Amino acid sequence: MPARLEGDRVLIDDPVEASQTYNRGFFGQPLRGGGLALSLLESVFLQEAGRLEVASRGRTVGIKELLRAANRSTPQFEIKYVVYRDLRQRGYVVEEDAGPFDFRVLPRGGAPGKTPAKHWVQALSERAVFDIEALAAHLEKAAGARKSLLLAVVDEESDLTYYAVKRVAPAGHEKPSRPAEVPTAHLLEDRAMVVDEAQGAALSACGFYGKVLGRRLQLSLIEAAYLLKRGDIEVRMADSDRKISLAGLLQRARRAQPDFDLRLRVYEDLRGRGIVAKTGFKFGAHFRAYDGNPQVHHAKYLIHALPAKYRGMWPEVSRAVRLAHGVRKQLLFGAAGTEIAYLRLERVRP
């Protein structure tokens, strides 16, 4: 006997068929009286698998019509379906959620009502906005419930990429020390240099600052601002030898780099955690970061400094994660709110 399409549900009235459908994979919600109510996601999946026949007012409902009903009743049905189908095909029991998550995924072999969910999953189109504030909030909610958060991003060819998101607290072993003598750095357009060779060597040894170029130590603007704020250098104009204040340096730096303050905040935070941060230009990231001596270790992290309310596009995020993965580094977004929240995104296969 075919199941009945009613609005956004498909009902199996026959108790034997209902219990068979429920027992082979925990599809649907058992009803009082022995029936089963399937969602449209479940129904399309079961119909495609040849496990379900659907009718409405005595007429057979084909896949096309069922999909039409699903698309009418469920926003982003196709996106959700691609994710639902993939998780089911991987052997997971998947429960639908009212939001902000789309699915609760039980560990393999788990049963609804008995086994707690392992993952909470959000199904997203690659065209969705990447909203770091919402993501941080969802992450907190998931972490509070001891669930791992997976973002399932569907591209325009229905290919699926899963991202595991975690909040992390990077920590390193290289807290900077202070130079015995305050060296002088001369400010160029977008960098500063310590011309005195001995001063440069001493400063560099305090925290792996800068880069030796010939006999001079070149500091990045971020390093120069950080050191000047600590009182660990004095900065003078390269052309006039005039001394420049922190405010003056920041003003110039903002002209070269509008998000300078944001980057400096994350840089300071990382330095306070014993992490040595260097430019991530070669990787298209703001920083590459070392938890130990950068002359001995590879960088562990690629870090992007983002405003706490940053909204971006998923293809950008996808690119950043892919690149970090390719060079075996962890990708962190440092969201600068009242504190810096570090979110790690990682491609996974659930």
Place this chain on the structure above:
Amino acid sequence: MPARLEGDRVLIDDPVEASQTYNRGFFGQPLRGGGLALSLLESVFLQEAGRLEVASRGRTVGIKELLRAANRSTPQFEIKYVVYRDLRQRGYVVEEDAGPFDFRVLPRGGAPGKTPAKHWVQALSERAVFDIEALAAHLEKAAGARKSLLLAVVDEESDLTYYAVKRVAPAGHEKPSRPAEVPTAHLLEDRAMVVDEAQGAALSACGFYGKVLGRRLQLSLIEAAYLLKRGDIEVRMADSDRKISLAGLLQRARRAQPDFDLRLRVYEDLRGRGIVAKTGFKFGAHFRAYDGNPQVHHAKYLIHALPAKYRGMWPEVSRAVRLAHGVRKQLLFGAAGTEIAYLRLERVRP
């Protein structure tokens, strides 16, 4: 006898010293009467190497003072110097150019006035704007003179990355054919699907279109628009079954993707070249592209579709090149002017 700093030049009057300096690496411009005029780039380099002493009005000019003069007289002196120094240290004879290129680099063992230059080099700060129109113009100029164009990008820590730029004409072996029967695709929010299994299989075989999901063939919006424009499909709304015109489809597609027309132009151009283009989402690119059967070969290219007057930031470009390199694909920018100009950027060590 020390050389004399005069404005933006350093003059060696002694003919013996002048010819020694010139002969060991072709530094400076020989003057009538046996002297030599060095640029400030050359002078800083030679002074740092301990090969030059400079004086002005009887006083020794130290490195600090020479750099001050250089920064005063030459915009972006440090950027140029980092590149100049690196090329010289790699054993190249480097001539300064008036622009738009900064340097002409001779092949190793070459001599100025005898050996034609091999590379034309532009020295850029990572904060410089990436201007595709200017780049295409420079490339044309360099190609016309049979020089290879190198972009030397200096990051804020004075690390240097060279990019070789070439104009290329991608060509493949998979020109699409047309289906015997025009299949119907149903339009969802941001994709379309051919529900009829036989129609889907036939369409897919014409040009590796779409992706089979269950029994349906899913087409991307780009594929749907391309096929509709060719008259190779008809498109209907998934909810109402109402037929939709190309104009209607494009209007919807632009809502999902503001740069849809740009991408479609590049997609059409690639298809006309026998290239199979698919979404590059996983790589953060617009397209991944195959010059042969995508079921057998790996994608050869990652392609970004850009407006002909696109201006972007170098860190974005750096990231895209790095990523393509990591997955062993060629990065192409498809600049859509009156025709599509494909520029390949590749990291190189000169």
